[in-house]
Amino acid sequence: MPTVMVQGTTSDAGKSTLVTALCRWLRRQGVSVAPFKPQNMALNSAVTVDGGEIGRAQAVQAEASGVLPHTDMNPVLLKPNTDTGAQVIIHGHAIGCMDARTYHAYKPEAMRAVLVSHQRLCQRYDVIMVEGAGSPAEINLREGDIANMGFAEAVDCPVLLVADIDKGGVFAHLVGTLELLSPTERARVRGFVINRFRGDVSLLQPGIDWLEARTGVPVLGVLPYLHDLHLEAEDAVNARQASKSQAALKVVVPVLPRISNHTDFDPLRLHLQVDLQFVRAGEIIPPADLIILPGSKSVRADLAFLREHGWETAIQRHLRYGGRVLGICGGLQMLGKRVCDPLGLEGPAGDSPGFGLLDFETTLQAQKRLTNVSGRLVLDDAVVRGYEIHAGISSGPALARALVNFDNGQSDGALSEDGLVAGTYLHGLFEAAEASGALLAWAGVERVEGQDYAGLRARDIDRLADLIERHMDIPRLREVIGLTI
Missing domain, CATH: 3.40.50.880 (Class I glutamine amidotransferase (GATase) domain)
Structure with missing residues (x-):
């Protein structure tokens, strides 16, 4: 079954957000879709329908997909408890704590758990929408990688690469990431997505033209910055809030x-x-x-x-x-x-x-x-x-x-x-x-005063899916995913 992976040029580039948006958009198309993150390092987690533990972001993505969260959606969860060690959770249950070197040696076993979960999801859903972790260009982590290109190579899936323009350096991020990939990994990148853009997109077009000519990879969309967007954070503490009265x-x-x-x-x-x-x-x-x-x-x-x-x-x-x-x-x-x-x-x-x-x-x-x-x-x-x-x-x-x-x-x-x-x-x-x-x-x-928190969350997931409809090249997107045009 079609599997598509979203990777980012950096942490917080918008991987979780884009996967959430695509899951809801695919659901609107009548496609049975499941989120998947091979390896997640996060202290925000959720309890699944099968009595296990996964990253909170995958639970939100499951909601966007209209399905119940399951441990197969995040088969490897790492919960840091020191600067150099973490509790390792496989298929929803803790197997112990490992330091970085011990976990590196354990990765082949972790990859087997990842592939088992992916195969089970493929048997139940039409499309598997995968989220990477960090960046695929982290050279020191490439050996035995299960979170980014290592997984993409193992299951032979296409990759969308997302970058955050709001922080600056978006073209350097995209070109630099591509340059640091191996030839086979580079060939998997089927499209770029530029995230959190503010302003007149026509002023960005010369840069897009240069990027596509330089890399041969099309820009599938430029997603605008969404103000007052609420999406539960994967790990970083979100302190943003609206202005409050003195009586609050x-x-x-x-x-x-x-x-x-x-x-x-x-x-x-x-x-x-x-x-x-x-x-x-x-x-x-x-x-x-x-x-x-x-x-x-x-x-x-x-x-x-x-x-x-x-x-x-x-x-x-x-x-x-x-x-x-x-x-x-x-x-x-x-x-x-x-x-x-x-x-x-x-x-x-x-x-x-x-x-x-x-x-x-x-x-x-x-x-x-x-x-x-x-x-x-x-x-x-x-x-x-x-x-x-x-x-x-x-x-x-x-x-x-x-x-x-x-x-x-x-x-x-x-x-x-x-x-x-x-x-x-x-x-x-x-x-x-x-x-x-x-x-x-x-x-x-x-x-x-009452607050419909679930309604706020659902509203913002829908806002993200609206961005896909309005700002992505839908024919090319459907082709990458493997949907019939």
Whole structure:
């Protein structure tokens, strides 16, 4: 079945965005399409219908395709837990942690997992739309590559090369990338896509003419810069938000060195009544109504980071003045009395004191909990939906005052007796309007305005597909994909 791969000249060139757009466009054409990313390195992940874990971007691309996310859509996921090592997830489940050299030696086995997943998808869908990682011109990573041209060569598929003109140097990026490819790899590049263009495209035409003459590769489209586009980030923290009124709820979130699933905060960034501020290392911790401790891939190390940068003192002062504190996943674990890692899953084996704001302890275990759940918050009995991705098992008296009661009869998280501190393992809890409204009311918003977050996401996926219709050479695109003209 037709497989087409989108590669980028750099990270953040627009690979995820273009694949999402093409998936929705193909769905509009009545084509059965599935997204695929052979290898993804990201700390934003999602739980699949088959009970595994994949990169968040592939879950969004599955939504664009009108299908449920499956572990075959991202067979290799790397979740960094140090500067030189990562947890390796194969077909949705962690097999252990590896440093860079160990993983390099493991790549042939990883490639076998990639090809098995690709073959299974080919049996179910008409088109497989593949996203590369980083750039195919990273010479030091070409040996044993499974993320870019190594995969394209293995399955014999054409490649579209996308570059971001907004950052400048687009022609150098495209020509330079092509020059660094081998002859067989170069022959796979069937078209260029120039992304995030602002201005009069006719002024760009002389450059396009030169590029096509220089390389022999056609430019299939120049996609304009979309203002106010929301697409859940693959990894980088997105702090963009619209202007907010002075009366907006002030929310601050520390950017941890190993922050994970920070897409939890996208609904808050877009909410008109919330002024969300990410606070990075070295920045002053501002006054706030609500402090949220996010998920973490290395909870004990990130706890030490927070203490080093004054967050423990800031949180205690914040609570004395009546502020609220919410912990999500790793952030929940930090609120307890102790975090224990006897197996050394996230670093050296040992344990660390938590902030002690809730009476429970957490022990990390090798087996992760991966599940999609629904239930109700104890706050206003609001309906909530989300997903759990964690290896910690928490126990203690504070958990008897649960924050969430699930539909299956189980409960999750905790709410302090004074109502100022809450925590949950549940990711995505701000996506459902009812749950988001209840949490914002708990944090201090008097009259919460509803927000259709799912509708905003669907709208922007459609906006991307509209760009394909308006700004791509559709006959050539259909030919590259292998669709009948």
